[in-house]
Amino acid sequence: MTLVEVLAHLRSSPAAPRLLATALAALIVMALLPIYATAWRIPAVGLFHDDGVYVVTAKALAEGKGYRIISLPGTPRQTKYPPLFPALLAAVWKVAPDFPANHGALKAVPLAAAVGWLVLTAVLLRRLGMPDVVRPIAVVAIAALPYVVYLSTALMAEMPFALLCTAALLCVEHDDEAQFSRRLVFAAVLGAAATMTRTSGLALLVAVPLWLVVVRRDVTGASLFSAVAILLLLPWLAWLMGSPDAGYYGVSNYRDWNVLSPTAHIGLATRLKVMALNAIWVAGTPAWALELPIGPISIALTVAALVVGSIRPAVYTRVSAWFV
Numbered sequence: 001m002t003l004v005e006v007l008a009h010l011r012s013s014p015a016a017p018r019l020l021a022t023a024l025a026a027l028i029v030m031a032l033l034p035i036y037a038t039a040w041r042i043p044a045v046g047l048f049h050d051d052g053v054y055v056v057t058a059k060a061l062a063e064g065k066g067y068r069i070i071s072l073p074g075t076p077r078q079t080k081y082p083p084l085f086p087a088l089l090a091a092v093w094k095v096a097p098d099f100p101a102n103h104g105a106l107k108a109v110p111l112a113a114a115v116g117w118l119v120l121t122a123v124l125l126r127r128l129g130m131p132d133v134v135r136p137i138a139v140v141a142i143a144a145l146p147y148v149v150y151l152s153t154a155l156m157a158e159m160p161f162a163l164l165c166t167a168a169l170l171c172v173e174h175d176d177e178a179q180f181s182r183r184l185v186f187a188a189v190l191g192a193a194a195t196m197t198r199t200s201g202l203a204l205l206v207a208v209p210l211w212l213v214v215v216r217r218d219v220t221g222a223s224l225f226s227a228v229a230i231l232l233l234l235p236w237l238a239w240l241m242g243s244p245d246a247g248y249y250g251v252s253n254y255r256d257w258n259v260l261s262p263t264a265h266i267g268l269a270t271r272l273k274v275m276a277l278n279a280i281w282v283a284g285t286p287a288w289a290l291e292l293p294i295g296p297i298s299i300a301l302t303v304a305a306l307v308v309g310s311i312r313p314a315v316y317t318r319v320s321a322w323f324v
Contacts, residue, residue, distance in 0.1 A: 017133040025136035032143055039153035040111055043103050051155035053081065053249070055099075055106070058089035062097065067239070069249055076246040080253055082236060084196040085109075085157040106155055113159040114152035118143055120166040127173045128320060145289050157197050164194035165204055165323070172208060172319045184208075184221050188228035195229075196236060199254070205229050207322040215317050 046052030053069065057078050060070045067083050068075045078086075088109050096102035122139045130138065142148060151158045168190035171183040187208060195201030209222035245252050255261050259271040283302045284294035292298065309315050316322075 021133045021136050025140045028137075028140040028144065032140070032149075035149060036111070036153060039149055040107050041104065042153070043100060045100060045103055045106075045155055048154065048156060050081070050157075053078075054086050054089060054155050054157065057081070057083070057086040058093055058106075059099065061086055061090035062093035069246070072249065076249060077239070077243040078249065079240050079243050079246060079251040080249055081157070082196040082199060084193060085160055088160065089155065107153055110154065110156060110159040111152050113163045114143075114148070117159055117163040117166055120163065120170060124166055124170055124173060124320065127170070128318065129314070146291065147289065161194055161198040161201065164190050164197060165201065168194060168204060168208075169320050169323060172211075181221065181224065184225050185228055188225045189232065191225075192229045192232035195233060204323055208319060211319045211322040215319075215322075 045055055056069055056071045057067060060066060060068050060075075061083075065075070067078050067086070069078050089106050092105050092109060093099075093102065096105040118139055121142065122135055125135050125138060126132075168187045171187035171190065174180075174183060176183070188205075191201060191204045191208065193201075194204055205226070209226050212218045212222040212225065240251055243250070247253065256264055257266075258264055259266055259274045280299065281288070281294075283299040283306075286302055287294045287298035310321070
């Protein structure tokens, strides 16, 4: 069979659009590989500040000094950031302790998590009903976003967090009712791990029980999920409650400047202004992610898509939508 005949056969095949999308996605991946490799090889640590704190606490854990910020006078306990990501870095530090020569090994942690997250994203999108012809392009488009490249190759916790959240959602987004309770337990473990990576994981721990109660009328499942997650978070909560205040580097920093905190000394007008600006930025996220101007048109399009999507039963009955 000649090449022309092969191409003609593929064009007439029902699977042709899917094969074409997969081939295009593969080409984009090949173009992205040197970009990711270059970003991974750059010997930069501490540019975001948070990554510097992660490195310091990872070093402390690896050297048996506890979860402390050993670069500060008095080596205060770390209570601002949960410990799972520094613990992962500490495991690598044990094997490759020569800093900064080990920056590549340390950056392999978020990079591996990013690869896993993209794979699980493809699986989740399939379970959510995204057509085969769209899914490969959607995943590589996510991988091509500049901020995703940066977070995948910097010592930041976002990629492990995304991996754990997506894995938890996959446990629940399943049609196998016979194993639902077991998958809820797995989802709770992963959700607690996500919260131990970034405090934002609390959104997942709230969304899943709410979805179970409101959509599935499953109070027992919601109680099971919450009980497992809370049990796993108790050591971290005990650490927070038993640690003296570390000021800027402590949990009180979140409490004092968070506009949703009832203990923060922030006026009502300032709270409303900050929440309104945050809402505008959320609505402008698609344009921002594509590095386009955030204007009234882009915000209106995003809000319209969210409104139309949220009123569809196929959307608001999915736990992933509740999490978002």
